[in-house]
Structure formats: C-alpha cells, structure tokens
Amino acid sequence: MKTPSVSTLLFILFVTFSCSWAASAHHHVDDFLKCLKQEFHNYTSISSLVYTPTNSSYSSVLRFSIHNLRFDSESIPKPLVIITPEHESQIPPLIYCAKQSHLQIRTRSGGHDFEGLSYVTQVPFVVIDFINLSExxxxxxxxxxxxxxxxxxxxxxxxxxxxxxxxxxxxxxxxxxxxxxxxxxxxxxxxxxxxxxxxxxxxxxxxxxxxxxxxxxxxxxxxxxxxxxxxxxxxxxxxxxxxxxxxxVPKTVTVFTVQRTLEQNATQLIHHWQHVAHKFDPDLFILVRVAGENYNQGRRNMTISATFSSLFLGGVDRLLTLMQESFPELGVVRKDCTEMSWIQSILYFQGFPIESPQLLLNRTQPFAGYFKGKSDYVQKPIPLNRFESIWRFFYEPVAEGSDIVLIPYGGRMDEISESAIPFPHRAGNLYKILYAANWQEAQNTDRVISWLRRFYSYMARYVSKSPREAFINYRDLDIGVNNNKGRVSYARASVWGKKYFKNNFDRLVRVKTMIDPKNFFRNEQSIPPRRTKKND
Structure with missing residues (x-):
C-alpha cells in the first residue's frame, strides 16, 4: 500500500481539526442559547438581539463596528454569537451563560481596538456589542x-x-x-x-x-x-x-494648522519643538504629524512634511503673544489662526464643516482601510543630526500613507502621580509617539507591517528604556501576548504588562486575583491573576 505523503497527512489533520473545532463550536452555541432561554424567562425580549452566523443580519452587525480591514476577511475567526443588549440588566445572564458554556466574552463599544481584540480571538467566543447602550x-x-x-x-x-x-x-x-x-x-x-x-x-x-x-x-x-x-x-x-x-473651556478657542517641509526647515522646527512643547502654557497644545510627501513624483521630488496642529484655550491675541515668547521659530501669524468655539474645534480637527456639529453623532467611519499602530515615549530630545536617518524610512515607497504623530506632554501630566491610576506615563516624558501605518490593499499587509516593525526597532535608541514604554490604547501584540488557554503565567504577561503599566502592573495583578481569580475575563493582553490555592 502506498504511504501517504506529508502534505496529505497534514491535510487530513487540518480537516480533522477543523471538523472537530466546528462540532465543538456548534455544541458551545447550543449550550449558550439553551442557557439564555432558561435565564431569560421572557426570551422574546432578547431573542431579536441575538445573532448567530445563520442569521441574515449577522454579517452586517459584525462589520458595522470594524474600522480596520485587517480584521474583516474570511480567514479571521468570527464570534459564535453576537448580542446587542438594550438594558444593563441583560448583561449578568450573558456572563453566566458564557461561563456555563465555556465561551470567552469580548465586549465591543466602538470597535477601534488597534488589534481587534474586542471582536477577534482564536478560541470560541461571543461578543457583547454595546451599540444599543449609548445613553x-x-x-x-x-x-x-x-x-x-x-x-x-x-x-x-x-x-x-x-x-x-x-x-x-x-x-x-x-x-x-x-x-x-x-x-x-x-x-x-x-x-x-x-x-x-x-x-x-x-x-x-x-x-x-x-x-x-x-x-x-x-x-x-x-x-x-x-x-x-x-x-x-x-x-x-x-x-x-x-x-x-x-x-x-472658554467661549472662544483658537486653532491653527501650519505645514513645513524639509526645505522649509521642518527638521530644525521639530528638533526645537522637542525642547519647548512640554514647557508651553497648559492652555497651549501643539502636536506634530510627520509624513512623506510627493510619492508619485519620484524619489528626487519626494520630501518630508511636518504639520503643526494647535488648540489654544483662549483668543488669538494671547496665542500670538505666547507663540512669540515660546516658539517664534514656527512663524505663526494672525492669518494662520482661527477663533471658534470648543465644539467647533473638534469638528475642525476632523476636517468637518464647523457649522455642522450633528456630524459628531454619526457612528459610521467615513474611510476604512488597513492599519497597524505602535507607540513610544521620548524622555530626551532626539539629536538634530539623527533625524536624517529617521526620515529615510519615509523615503521607502511602502511608507506612503503612513505617518508618525508627536503628542506633547507637560502641564497637568507632570502633576499627577504615576500611581494615581494604572496609566503610569507622566512626568519625565517630553512627548509620546504614535506610529501609524496605513494602506489600502490587502496584498500589501505583510510589506507595510514589516516596514513598521523595522522603523520601530530602529527608534529603540531614542525612546524610553527598561522598560520601553507603550500605551495600552495603542494596543500592540508585537510586544507580547498571553496564551489563549489554560493558566497565564505572571512572567509571560509581565513582558507586555510592564511596558503598558510599569510598576502599576503588580497592583493590577493583585486586583485581578481578588476580583476574577479564575481568569474568566481574558484576552491576549489581559491582566492575569496570581496562582493561589483558591483558584488552582
């Protein structure tokens, strides 16, 4: 008898595993739905809020809050059930039934999680979507x-x-x-x-x-x-x-957006911004977005631009005085500035007409694409002569559409203790960096993410160390993940946990051990409980 090839054996194993997983998933769903019928004495009150893949509305409900196309493909694991509760009293039975059915829970409020953890995981799970709980x-x-x-x-x-x-x-x-x-x-x-x-x-x-x-x-x-x-x-x-x-907030705030290219001394301006932005009057906020320009005009015509965007809590006269005192090099003049209300400034920075505040009620993301983000904290200014080596990453064609955003610290952020809440990134940081890789075609995913990882690796010499800090709302699974099943080790979780939370990580573990010792609420970067005799 002919011996099956390795590829044939692998195919058989894959099919066997897939069929086994599908059967197991079907069993979980049946148990979950049966439990819901028992817990909700008037099941019809929630049945219209429960969606399984057999429901015609399932796909539209799932996709409505997916803003990153990386997580909207056939190969991405899907929730076995989506529930869109209308009352908070409906949540406890959902938790109970998920526990009884051995399903993980993911909660989704907006769907902007950088790694899609609110609606993606590799184990059987249900999604509680809060779209109806928005009062x-x-x-x-x-x-x-x-x-x-x-x-x-x-x-x-x-x-x-x-x-x-x-x-x-x-x-x-x-x-x-x-x-x-x-x-x-x-x-x-x-x-x-x-x-x-x-x-x-x-x-x-x-x-x-x-x-x-x-x-x-x-x-x-x-x-x-x-x-x-x-x-x-x-x-x-x-x-x-x-x-x-x-x-x-004052009745009148002032905004400006000023762009400078390398040919207009952008590098020198960014370098100087590093030294002064965290010292500005707390009413003044100026961030910098850095990106490549003119990709379609050939490398010789390419350049780097720095866009300085500001919100000032006051009128234009005082703003101009502060700019002249603190950052005259930027050359901001009256015609660059616009006075408006605070709510209009929100619209302004989104590129919306400032006379149309109702646009803020729209939950639909106007432009969907592929995205991957990372974060860093800068505690010492980057030397002027090092920026040229940083800019070279933007000259790669794969970087088109991507940027970095520099967010200034200082002011109130210097006054709050690192341990006041779990977020520890306070005094000592000059600014935060958001690395934002964006692309439009699925086939470019691996190339763009590889570029971002190289860029991030290069930047290690200029940012915080021991640990290299990161921002949890800029979720990044590259910095470490928990195992999906079984006990999560403290050592493994601390690899990413110390980067997000520094010394606050240990207190978070203690709270987790107290409130959820068996680790029901978990994801790839959730706080683990300490192993105790009680939860063994």
Whole structure:
C-alpha cells in the first residue's frame, strides 16, 4: 500500500481539526442559547438581539463596528454569537451563560481596538456589542455626565455642547471611538496638558463582575475602581457606564494648522519643538504629524512634511503673544489662526464643516482601510543630526500613507502621580509617539507591517528604556501576548504588562486575583491573576 505523503497527512489533520473545532463550536452555541432561554424567562425580549452566523443580519452587525480591514476577511475567526443588549440588566445572564458554556466574552463599544481584540480571538467566543447602550446624561449645573459604554466620543462632545458652550471633556479626537474601551485605557486629546487624561476625570462607574453583580464605585471598592481607569476594563468585568467630571473651556478657542517641509526647515522646527512643547502654557497644545510627501513624483521630488496642529484655550491675541515668547521659530501669524468655539474645534480637527456639529453623532467611519499602530515615549530630545536617518524610512515607497504623530506632554501630566491610576506615563516624558501605518490593499499587509516593525526597532535608541514604554490604547501584540488557554503565567504577561503599566502592573495583578481569580475575563493582553490555592 502506498504511504501517504506529508502534505496529505497534514491535510487530513487540518480537516480533522477543523471538523472537530466546528462540532465543538456548534455544541458551545447550543449550550449558550439553551442557557439564555432558561435565564431569560421572557426570551422574546432578547431573542431579536441575538445573532448567530445563520442569521441574515449577522454579517452586517459584525462589520458595522470594524474600522480596520485587517480584521474583516474570511480567514479571521468570527464570534459564535453576537448580542446587542438594550438594558444593563441583560448583561449578568450573558456572563453566566458564557461561563456555563465555556465561551470567552469580548465586549465591543466602538470597535477601534488597534488589534481587534474586542471582536477577534482564536478560541470560541461571543461578543457583547454595546451599540444599543449609548445613553448620555449631562448635568451642566454639577458639571458631570453619565455615559454608557456604547456611546461614542463624538456623541459625548455633542451632548455637552447642547447643554453648555463652556464645558468640555479631555478625551480623544476621533468621533467614532467608543467610550467603553477608550476610557478604560486612559484616553487623551487636545486638552491633555490642561486637564490630563479622560481616566483622570472619571469619578464613578458601573461594572458587571464575574459573579454577575452590578457594582458602582462604592460597592466595587477603590481597588477595582482604580484598576479600570487606565488598566483596561476588559480584564475585570463588563463596564456599563462611566460618570465623568466635565471641565471648563472658554467661549472662544483658537486653532491653527501650519505645514513645513524639509526645505522649509521642518527638521530644525521639530528638533526645537522637542525642547519647548512640554514647557508651553497648559492652555497651549501643539502636536506634530510627520509624513512623506510627493510619492508619485519620484524619489528626487519626494520630501518630508511636518504639520503643526494647535488648540489654544483662549483668543488669538494671547496665542500670538505666547507663540512669540515660546516658539517664534514656527512663524505663526494672525492669518494662520482661527477663533471658534470648543465644539467647533473638534469638528475642525476632523476636517468637518464647523457649522455642522450633528456630524459628531454619526457612528459610521467615513474611510476604512488597513492599519497597524505602535507607540513610544521620548524622555530626551532626539539629536538634530539623527533625524536624517529617521526620515529615510519615509523615503521607502511602502511608507506612503503612513505617518508618525508627536503628542506633547507637560502641564497637568507632570502633576499627577504615576500611581494615581494604572496609566503610569507622566512626568519625565517630553512627548509620546504614535506610529501609524496605513494602506489600502490587502496584498500589501505583510510589506507595510514589516516596514513598521523595522522603523520601530530602529527608534529603540531614542525612546524610553527598561522598560520601553507603550500605551495600552495603542494596543500592540508585537510586544507580547498571553496564551489563549489554560493558566497565564505572571512572567509571560509581565513582558507586555510592564511596558503598558510599569510598576502599576503588580497592583493590577493583585486586583485581578481578588476580583476574577479564575481568569474568566481574558484576552491576549489581559491582566492575569496570581496562582493561589483558591483558584488552582
């Protein structure tokens, strides 16, 4: 008898495994749905909110909040069930049934996770999609707001502006980002230097723990409340809503966007910016976006551009005075500047018409593409003569569409302790770097990601060390992952955990061990519990 070839054996093993996995998955789904029918005495109240792959709406529900096409292909694992609850009381039975059916839970509020962890994993799982839990309640008199996790940043800004032109909130710029994951990772925006992070301004929260209890700040205790504000809420439970302290903004703010190329001394301007941006008046925020230009005109005509974008909490006259005192080299003049309201500045930086705030309510991402991001923290200015070797990465054709963004620190960020919340990147950092690789064709994925990894590796000499710090909201699985099944070792998790959280990682592990000792809430970069006799 002829001996089967190696390739034939591998094919047989693959088919056997696939069939076994499919049968196992089908069993999990059956158990999960049966459990739901038992837990919900009026199952019809939730049946229309449950989607399986056999449902005609499953694909559209799954794809609606996928903003990164890397995670929208046939080869990407899909959730066995998607649930879009309408009431927080529906969440505890979902957790119970997932536990009983041996399914992992992923919670999705906006779908902007850099690595798609809110809706992708290699083990059988269900997704709780918060799209229907998006209520926002503003109390302008008390300067507070309750925001459900499924609300977007844009909708929060819009509702604040409805109530008051002189209130705002220090969160991100992209209006379609979901509140749930954004706040739980820290979150920052153009008010960073004045008011710190979004998580620094959270004053209460509601969470469902592993036992199905709905807890607020008082009942969850200060340890858990500390952990979910910057430690990644998905490690500890399902966060339902956040109560935030709104902040004061003036009736008039001023913005400018100034672009300079290498031929216009962009390198010298960036080098000088490193020395002064963290020392600016806290009302002044200037970030820098660096990218290649003129890719289609040949290498000889290519250049690097630096775009300086600013939000100033005040009028143009005071801004010009501060710029003349602090950064005259940039050459900002009155015609570069525009006065507007704070809510209009949100629209301005998104390229929206500033007279159309209702655009902030749109959950649809206007431009979808392929994306991979990384992050770094710079603690010493990069020497002027080293920028030329950095710019050479942008001269590679594969870099077209990609950029780096330099986000200044200082101000309020220098005043808050590293241990105040899990987010530790405070005093001592001059600025943060976001590396953003973007491309439009799937076949370019490996080439672009390889370019980004080379660029990131080269930058190691210029950024924080021991550990090389990273920002959890710029999720990056390259820096380390947990195993998907079985016990997660502290040593393995600390490889990535120390980069995100530094010394706060150990406290996060202690909280995790206390609140979820059997590690039900887990993902590729979730906080692990310490192994104890109780959870062995």
């Amino acid at each position: 926002i309640t503003i109390d302008a008199q008390q300067k507070t707001a309750w925001v459900q996790s499924g609300a977007t940043i844009g909708s929060l800004y819009y509702r604040i502006a409805e109530k008051s032109p002189t209130l705002g909130f220090p969160a991100g710029a992209c209006p379609t980002i979901g509140i749930g994951g954004h706040f739980s990772g820290g979150a920052y925006g153009a008010l960073l230097r004045k008011y710190g992070l979004a998580a620094d301004n959270v004053i209460d929260a509601r969470i469902v723990d592993v036992n199905g209890r709905i807890l607020d700040r008082k009942s969850m205790g200060e340890d858990l409340f500390w952990a979910i504000r910057g430690g990644g809420g998905a490690s500890f439970g399902v966060i339902l809503a956040w109560k935030v302290q709104l902040v004061d």
